[in-house]
Amino acid sequence: ATQHRLWPEIDRISVEQLRYARLGVGEGGWQLFAEDGEMKMYKREEESNGMVVDPLKACHVVRGVTGHEMCHYFFSPDVRMEWETTVEQMTVIEKIADDTLVFLQVHKRIWPASQRDALFWSHMRQVPDHNDRDGHDIWIVCNHSTDNSDFPQSNNGKCVRVTLTVCLVCQTFIDPPKDGAKITRDDITCKITYCSVVNPGGWAPASVLRAVYKREYPKFLKRFTAYVIDQCKDKPIMF
Numbered sequence: 001a002t003q004h005r006l007w008p009e010i011d012r013i014s015v016e017q018l019r020y021a022r023l024g025v026g027e028g029g030w031q032l033f034a035e036d037g038e039m040k041m042y043k044r045e046e047e048s049n050g051m052v053v054d055p056l057k058a059c060h061v062v063r064g065v066t067g068h069e070m071c072h073y074f075f076s077p078d079v080r081m082e083w084e085t086t087v088e089q090m091t092v093i094e095k096i097a098d099d100t101l102v103f104l105q106v107h108k109r110i111w112p113a114s115q116r117d118a119l120f121w122s123h124m125r126q127v128p129d130h131n132d133r134d135g136h137d138i139w140i141v142c143n144h145s146t147d148n149s150d151f152p153q154s155n156n157g158k159c160v161r162v163t164l165t166v167c168l169v170c171q172t173f174i175d176p177p178k179d180g181a182k183i184t185r186d187d188i189t190c191k192i193t194y195c196s197v198v199n200p201g202g203w204a205p206a207s208v209l210r211a212v213y214k215r216e217y218p219k220f221l222k223r224f225t226a227y228v229i230d231q232c233k234d235k236p237i238m239f
Ligand SMILES: CCCCCc1ccc(-c2ccc(S(=O)(=O)CCO)cc2)cc1[C@H]1C[C@H]1c1ccccn1
Pocket: 084, 086, 087, 105, 107, 110, 113, 114, 116, 118, 143, 162, 164, 166, 196, 198, 199, 200, 204, 209, 212, 213, 216, 217, 220
């Protein structure tokens, strides 16, 4: 089959986001702004023509689920509204491949800013991780804004369109049980790095945006990871 027109961009951004996620938070001016158990959230304060676009990087360790399971639930349109509390409406407007969809999401309005929507492709892939001695694969979902002439910005002037790049990078670690016993969920741990840069698209007060980010991101990651743990607990492990 001929390649989809977006494929070169999808491949390039996915590779670039994986590399970016794996950079430590030691350099580059990251400041820790939220902590909750194993979850640590960092941000950089950045503006783009007067608009707050603070990059975010969250690191988390979740026991009892695999990276494949984390990415499966993050990618899946069928369950998105189960864990995403800031989305009012979600539509898959194009299926590029089984592992690549285009979403249109209308987000709930955050007073006093105007309502936002986001149009982005979402791609999930498994990346063999050679340089990891216990050789566990890495699973990644990358979401990146895209245009679609059927869904122009500010549909009937209602929403301001944000631009975003998000990646969820998950690595599974297995603590092999004694004498070849079957691996159970007690033997697996998932190391997560979540990165996001959201440009609000139209002006919104810096103080409002930074307060929203500070409140919404920790809530979002906690809720999502709790959802995956709950969904997986009685199911066979998806390695
Ligand atoms: C005045 C507010 C302007 C920006 C509003 C806005 C829109 C989309 C998004 C966003 C869009 C996608 C993703 S995701 O990770 O791909 C999952 C799929 O939904 C994540 C976050 C964020 C925000 C910013 C509020 C901030 C915020 C942060 C976490 C949750 C909700 N809101």
